[in-house]
Amino acid sequence: MAVKLFGKVLIATDGSENNRSALEEGIKVVRECGGAGYAVYVIDSRTLSTSSAEIPVGDACEVSMEEAKKAFDLLKSMSGDVKFETKILDGRPGMEIVKFAEKEGIDLIVIGTKGKKGLERLLLGSVAEEVIRSATCKVLVVK
Structure with a gap:
């Protein structure tokens, strides 16, 4: 009888093209194990209120919820028969991903090196960096 290497795998997604490789790898890990x-999508509502004076916060929240739905739809279309529990979180992305992982007893977090702010950091995205530094479980960072 095979032992599950990772019983619970969390994929952090932001729906960006930069995140697609992380989705692919995370799906493979869940399938193989x-x-x-x-899967989690984090909406940082702190940035919604300061993003633009021309866009009402309610509209920005609605847009963010729609982006989360699209990210989960992409995951579903890529994962085939592999099922994922999805959750939209609110707060600072790195911190919320780590808190969710601890609460759910996640064994492995899969995250991309870059997300929507792909040029924000030269080598490693700030969210990925925070997750690596703070997570109590293993983290797979996908380029």
Whole structure:
């Protein structure tokens, strides 16, 4: 009888093209390990209120919710028979990903090196960096 290497795998997604490789790798890990798949999308509502004076906060929240839905739809279309529990979180992305992982007893977090702010950091995205520094479980960073 095979032992599950990772019983619970969390994929952090932002729906960006930069994140696609992380989705692919995370799906592979869940499929190969036969574990439970989780996916989170974090809306940083702090940035919504300061993003633009021309866009009302309510509209910005609605746009963010729609982006989350698209990110989860992409995951679903890529994952085939592998099922994922999805969750939209609110707060600072790195911190919320780590808190969710701890709460759910996640064994592995899969995250991309760059997301929507691909040029924000030269080598490693700030969210990925925070997750690596703060997570108590293993982290797979996908380029």
